[in-house]
Every structure is written in structure tokens, then in C-alpha cells.
Amino acid sequence: MKIAYFDCFAGIAGDMIVGAFLDAGLPFDRLEQELKKLNLTGWQISAQKIKKHGITGTKFSVKVYHHHCRHHHHRNLQDIEDIIRHSDFDEPIKETALKIFQRLAIAEAKVHGTSINEIHFHEVGAEDSIIDIVAAAIGFHHLKIDKVMASPLTTGTGFVKCAHGTIPVPAPATVELLHGVPYRHGDIAEEMVTPTGAAVLTSLCSEYRTMPEIITQAVGYGAGDRELPIPNLLRVHIGEISHASQREQVWVIEASIDDMNPEFISAATEQLLASGALDVYVSQVLMKKGRPGLVIHVLTPGDIREQLGQILLQHTTTIGYRYYPVWRQVLHREKVSVNTAYGSVTVKVAMEGEKIMNIAPEYRQCLELAKTHKVPLKQVYNMALKEYYSKKTD
Template sequence: MTKALYFDCFSGISGDMTLGALLDLGLSLDELRRELAKLNLSGWKIAARQEMRGYISGTRALVDAPEQHHHRHLADIRLIIESSTLSERVKAQSMHIFRLLADAEAKVHGLSPDEVHFHEVGALDAIIDIVGTAIGLELLEIDEVFASPLPLGSGWIQAAHGWLPLPAPATLNLLAEAGAPTVPDTLRTELVTPTGAAILAALATFERPSLRLQGVGYGLGMRELERPNVLRVWLGERLPPEGEERPEEHHHHHHHR
């Protein structure tokens, strides 16, 4: 049976909301820390806290990773990930996410992906969010990832180099590259961050699958908005869509014709 995870992004998605949702689903914080320790990086901590957003209780992932002074490039991140003792699957997924993020940021600034300074992105907290997500999916034994349409707010955000229009340009580039479905949202706030967009662009199919549900997790966003600022994930066994043969039987017939 295929284990699938559906990202129900009614209030968008960020890296820490993703980690919070996986922890809420039952990912062990100790196991997550033990795997993250395989990155040869110091200066970060991760904790989890039960909190409320609106009337909904869930898990907030608290990643404590102070701004560092040396800005990393994609090559630095590749070195950190490749030289770790993490599994091949976690390394590949993490690098895929970072690669898409670098491409999207590069396009915003008119640079090549290798020239991009990861101030927003190669900041230590993004490394923990992204590699932590790949680790969480592996520990929860998720085979496939799906996602809902993404709500996009408007307004402005203060970034490292000044003001940027929302959705952030890098976020929009990532969603365009992935052909992601988007829906307008009246909130004048950032609902989908570049890290959140990169995780889905790299790993998700944008549709709601048929699932036999086994669990639900709520990952809390940092801010309290006028609606519950949470990311909901549905965990379940993938069911074949109504009226379709099982894919296994399908292949089976073809081989013997």
C-alpha cells in the first residue's frame, strides 16, 4: 500500500508550519533531532510546543537558528548535505528543494543559481526546515505527497534588501515552475513563503487524492491571523480512484500481451 500525505493549505504553507504538522502527526522530535545532527552544523535548536490558532490546537515547531554572518551559496549547502551521513533519499529531496529555491531566487535578482546568496534561504533555519521536512517524510514512511491549491495574499513584506510585493517574487516563480493552482485571498499578509512553496514544488502533486485516512496533523504558523493560521496534513493509504483497476494489475496485463 502506498502511504500518502496531503497538504491542506487553507492558510498557506511555510517551512516551520510543515515541520510542525509532521510533528503533530506523530513524528518523534528526538528522532528528528538525531537525524538533523548528521548535518555537520552547529548553532541550531529545535523544540515543539502545543498552541492554539483560533479554535484549533496544533504543534508549533520552534527552530532557533540565529542569523549567521557568512552568507551561503548553493555550493555550500550542497557540500553540507552531501557530506552528511543522512540517507540518500533525504539528501536527494533536500537538494532538489534547495535547487528550485536557488533557481527561483536567481530569476528574481537576474543572477545565475550559483551566484545567489542565500540570506533568506541558506540561512540556518531554512536548512533545518528543508532537511527536517525530508527527514520527517522518510521517518513517517511517506511515499507520495499531494497538495491543495495555494491561497495567495497581497500587500508588502520587508525582506533583506527592502520591500517586496506579496506574494514574494521567489514564491511566485516557484509556483509558476510547478504549475501550481492558486486561489486569491483577501488577507494582506504572506501566506505562502518561498521555503513552503519550494517544498511543494519539489515534492507534491497538486491534487486531492482518494485516501483511507489514518491521521491528521496541524502545524501552526508563527502569527495569529483573523483566521486559523495552520497547515493541515492528512495522512492515509492511497486508494485507487473510483472505477479504476489497480495499477499493479494494469502493468501486469501489459507485460503479457
């Protein structure tokens, strides 16, 4: 699995993301050729090496020539979707760019109390911002990144001027985009996380945490415009997670309950798992005053901890929960599809380096096939194992 880990020590912006991808190996000529598929005129891109506090990074810039086109600041979501859909990009690039703009439209609409179809983009509707977002999508796919991870963000403080007037930092749209993302304001009175940067990152990123063990293939630095007390750079590490067992930090959420219908436990557990919990289990305990009760334990990534905590409050009778960080060691896992006489089954394979440690066909798939063909579950399960070993030796 190819990982891109964004180290956001100075925040994140759209041009910084593109600059980091260029610095990490995205060819400038390839990016320029791809962007011509947008069918927008009157723009030119450039990239140059600059230094921030002695560290060299790539500054990506977009220059717009047709000043009479500035009314396009007021494009709505439909306008931008039409531009992207009528472009000549490959479908994955179109889908990624559309996902980013749709996410941004939802945030802007909520802030301004309107619908996503009525919201008009201002700064983000201009040619330079469209190019920033589309260029980020191009870089993501050209570098063949499978998963994006990022550090917690520092947003900055103070105020910034925009088309609506003077607004606080982080901008309201940025705050909406960062729901569920760990961030802090910090001490620098500048806008360090822009709406464009937040929209791109939160559309691509699946996990916010300290950097995992990565076998690095490239490191890139994308430079921002301003001079800050710290290096105004976004660092991206691109590489692969080793097939060895991985140590990662997660969180445990717990709630003690002694007054709930036991039938509700299953529904709460299913809701937690469907919402991204890594594991959910229940322990029986003896509570105060000698009453029998139970504890629901939820294992979760840090970025959705609050979301899962809310599910506990909504779907159980607990009036509070506790949480704490833990470390877990996990084997590398792969999924292999095998064809049996009853149908296709996914086989999960756990590995330590190149050594196979455990193999397990997907239980629910085997169960459904067993019901459909009216045969014992173990018959489908064992056939899936047999087909996996047969496929492996071919």
C-alpha cells in the same frame, strides 16, 4: 501507496510543514537526532502544542545561538550543497534536501537576473531555514510517504520586508516556484506562502487537487507564527488510497484543426504524452463550410493544464483551445516485473479491491524483446502473461 495530502487553507511555510509532520507522528527525538547529522552548531529545535482559533497544532521552532554566524545568510548554493553532502544523512534524505535547494536557487536566480551558482541565499541561507528544509525532507522519508498531493494555495497579499527591501506578496521567488500550481491571492494582507514553503511543497508534490478518497491513518496540524482571521494552520492527511476504483477530477483540453499536415499529429501527440498528459486521442469531424478536420483531445491533471495547452499552440496550427473539467473512474493499478526467456517484462495489473480486472504486459517492452530475439510479438506477450500467473500461484 502511502499518501500525504496537504490541506493548505492558510498557505504553507517550512516550519508549518515540519510541525504538521511532527503532529502526524514524526517523533521529535528522532528528528533532533537526525538533524545533528548536519554538523552545524549553535542551534536548538523545539516543538509545542498551541491553539489557533481553538484548533490544536504543533509549532516547530528553531533557535540560533551564534549571532556572529549571521553572515551565513549569504551562503550560495555550493555552500549549502557542501553542508548537505558532507552530512551523515541517508542518501534519500540528502537527495530530497538538495532537490529543494536547487529548485529554490533556480527561482531566485531568475528573479535576480543571475545564475544559480552566483545567487546568494539570504534568509533561506540562515541556519534556521536550512534546518526547516532538511527537517521536512527527514519527515517525508521517516513517515515513508510515497506520494504528496496538495490543495490549491492561497498566497495572501500586501508587502513584506526582506534582505532586498520591501517586496510584494507573494514574493517574486514564490511566484516563480508556483509556476503550474493553482493558487489565488485571497483577501488576507499577509504572506501566507513563503519561498521556503513553496520550494518544499513544489519539490515533493506531484498533484494539486481536491482531496481524493484516502483511508486516513494520521492527521497533523502545523502551526504558523502569526494570528490570522482564519486558523493559521497547515493540515496534512496521511493514509492510503483504497484499492477500489478511484473517482478523480481531471481536465479535457480540445483543439479543432483543419489546416495542418497530418504527419505533424504524431509528433504533437508524443510531445503531449511525454509532458504528462494522461491520454491523447484524435477524432475526425466535419467542420464549418463542409471541410474535413480533426479534434485533438487531451486528458490532463489540473496542475499541468496550461503547460499542455501551450504545447498544443506550439506544435499544431490551432490558434486556440477549450478546456473543461470532467470526472473519471479508474481502477487501482500495480506494476509487477516478471522474467521471461527473452528478458524482463513489466506487467500492468488493474484491480477492484482484491479482484483482478485486467492484466497487460508492457507493449513496448515486449516489442523490443521480440525484435531483439527475432520472434513474434505475441510469443513474448503470452510468455509474460504465463510467467505472471506462474509467479502469482507460487
